[in-house]
Amino acid sequence: MEISAAGRLEVRITPADVGKRVSVRSLIEHPVPVEKFTDTVGVLTSWDNGVLLITRRGGERVRIAESALVAGKVVPAAPARRRGPSASYEELARVAARAWPPVESERLGHWELRAASGFTRRANSVLPLGEPDLPLDEALDAVRRWYGARGLPAYVQTATGAEGTQELLGAALEERGWVREVTAELWVGPLAPVADVAGPEEPPEVVLSREAGEDWLARYRRKGVGEAALRVLHGGPSVWFATVPGPSGPAAIGRCVVDGRWAGFAAVEVDPALRRRGLGTAVMAALARRALDEGASAAWLQVETDNAAARALYAGTGFTAHHAYHHYREPDSTGGPAGDETS
Structure with a gap:
């Protein structure tokens, strides 16, 4: 936590820090009149209407009232792992996509729309590695039309614990009623x-x-x-x-x-x-x-x-x-691929 020269805890984050990794301390309710705190580390996904939304590494989203903040600061990205090769999320996402290729695909800016007659979510979902070439709502409408033309529900794959805007996209999808169905991890x-x-x-x-x-x-x-x-x-x-x-x-x-x-x-x-x-x-x-x-x-x-x-x-x-990855299904849709295909 950030401590001032006078020894007091301070909140040194603002809504301008949305998208950054932060560490915050906040008050939690307790049945006895004793102050009790909890610490949360993750990506500041949103800060709206007096509520902070922080996405932890494993994908859990924590909502914290602005009035409960005791301290907070922006922190560096997670340290490199002691074991295993070094790799960015984008490198691994592209490698994984090449290893499980769809039957057909189409580009929408930096999004890849993938389809394989419904065989697994990974081969029948959007892989977003950047921004689409349309505003988000228009891009999602285009995604639903593309999958609908193939008789498939629309899915978007996102990640947590990865650099970039993946957590922000997941939160935006949830705000629009998209349903997270599967969480898996890439090791x-x-x-x-x-x-x-x-x-x-x-x-x-x-x-x-x-x-x-x-x-x-x-x-x-x-x-x-x-x-x-x-x-x-x-x-x-x-x-x-x-x-x-x-x-x-x-x-x-x-x-x-x-x-x-x-x-x-x-x-x-x-x-x-x-x-x-x-x-x-x-x-x-x-x-x-x-x-x-x-x-x-x-x-x-x-x-x-x-x-x-x-x-x-x-x-x-x-x-x-x-990192963890998730598949979000379009609102008002049922059925679809029988499950993700993992090891």
Whole structure:
């Protein structure tokens, strides 16, 4: 907190600081007549009608009455992580988009409208990496028309814990009635430890292929994969599919896309009857070794916040969270993609 020369806490932020990262201390209500404070750090998303809206790193939005402020100041961006490669949000967003490409896309200024017949939100949502070439409300109307013409609900992907105006866009969408449906995280880590991680005492056979064959698709959790889905799965700069053969179908599968220094992992799935035997680790290690051979040095993956098993696996191989991302669905719309496609 900011302390004056006289030793008093001071509020040194104003509505002009919207969009900046701030740290504030505020009074909270307490059942006994004792002052109690809480500290909040995040992006100052808005300051309207005497209320501050602060978006924390994980996406949580905190509303604070201006009258409850005790102290506040602008603070530097979050410090660099001790582990994992350094990368900007925009770099990772573009790499992730290339690894999961839509069937068709169209530009709207610095927004990319993406569609793939409804196969996953990531391939059927707007990726905003800057401003559209229209005022926001007109841009959103254009987005709804574009997706409506394809029989799809409109989705916009935003992020928290990233530099730029992502948090501001998320708040603007919420003000207009857009509904946040999914929150997931993008994690990064060095690639070599993934290749070297210890697997089962008797390592299983891992078969690598350039195509997702019938056996791979039989283990993939999305059934009835159609032509559009196959185009997404096979899209990307250098795509590899891993399969661990089993007695009654694949025991485990995985997918990796190599793109320059980056290797992106997805669809790491294990037969429920064979879990906790290191098969998922073995799949990732085999894919990582192939990615190293192609010159990659850093790794990324996407995981939903409630997938505890996957998060434990990835944390054990050196991954850490980089930022969270969200999908906002247009107002007055139901249905749409069955879910986000994460690792």
